[in-house]
Amino acid sequence: MAPLLKLNNSICFKMSAAALTRRVFGQQVVTSINKFAGLTVSVLSQVPKRYKWKLVKLPEPGKGIAFRRIVHFKDEYTVEPLRVTNLAGRDPVTGRVVAKGIGGGIKHKYHWIKWIRDGPEDLDEPPKEEKVLQVFKDGCRTSFVALVGSDRELKYILATENMKPGDIIRTHRGIPRNPVRPSEGDAYPLGALPMGTRVHCVEKYPGLGGFLIHAAGTVGILLKREENRVVVQMPSKKLFSFYETCMATVGRLSNIQHDSIPIGSPQKNRELGNRPRSGLWHRKTGRFGRKIKPPPRVQSVGDKKSVPYHMLVLNSPHNA
Template structure:
């Protein structure tokens, strides 16, 4: 489509309309005016092509409505991701990614009401009650109904002894603690370490930074006030689950491939590379200030 449009545009710019003939020139002008060239989006840029979740304005624990995309762009409808298609209907539960506690005093207690599976993510979710509020969080490996969780933003002089599911700043946790749901910058949503059975490890501390080893074995230095949840995520046997049949693979929402591409041959084989060095997470850039323009009356 793009090459055809380019050729027609070139023909219209190089040859005057009278040389092409009046009928042909009018037809090409009409075709160029009606045709709309839509750029094909690229996967891997943070855009979701499996489903679209319709979020309401206020937080709710009710299952949300979903529109299945089957690998197509929601705007143009063009096929972008070829390996997505089919799948059974799922219910999406809105996880509240912010674990916020009191900045001073005793930690806030939260009661786990139920631990259940969510078809739109690999780890289990837990329904938690905080006062008169209900919310979903990611469940840990041994979390069960009736557990009491603690959340605090206080960083004491001596590291705390946390239990599984508690949320504290990185500076309040001892070295060697397993964590998940980690904030990248203080105050932002916890958007690191969400997959089933994964965890990060606190390695060391220096100045106001805490070095954490992510599940990819890469090391990052985060600010000591970044919140994290203690423990390993639930559904630890997810990576060992046997699919068993092609029908089961279709139920999971995966479209079959052609079988021509082989992973274990030639340049696609496994390569062992050195891990990159530790990366320091910098604070977000401040917003740009608009220039003040002063005008004089005429």
């Protein structure tokens, strides 16, 4: 028994010595790591700010932030063309590239659109009349722009499909009992227009100004009324319900051929402000064919008689 006891004591001593060694060595490693971490923190604190990592948030789709240009608006509305700073897809604060597909482009002046079509609300008053003075192409938007005036007031609006200089457009904010007979370019509340009317520059909320349907050739359609609301079909075929007091402009937007006109050359694409792509994405041209699938089998409806199900009864005291 004595040799066995000595053997057990030696084994325990060796194990305790190994555990003590691991514990001491682990504490030393931890202290050295902490010292090194403190050193790195102190060293990084002395690094200039320009070498630190800067996180730039990417633009969210649908928020209206494209990093394409900055328009220098003035305090009051003016028809004078505004100065524009092209961003070429870079963040204006840090200068880093955020949107990779934007770059170059010809410099254009920005024409400030008057989105709010204001007019009388009293049904006894006649609508406000304005004359179209000029229709021209604006480089910062797809549809044409029209310069209209009344008395001493001048403003820009989006031109409709058949709008030309000399036309008279009308604006009224009242809702009569019977629908009005609008002409192209007139602005009325949704509740005053007959169903089936084609509209654009629809207000999202009353008094907000034309907020929806701005692109060239787009149009919305009035479908139905629901108490004090009107359902409008958007160019995307989605249905939206607005208050009947929301203003809308009658007609389809101009420059209908915008989508069907080919760009023609890479240089023209750069003039439009589009940077060339990397070439990693290719359109499916059908050169290598497609997977031919057989048409589905014809389903016979009402020919076969329904087969009754076989009922299986289990002997159980609960069935009694």
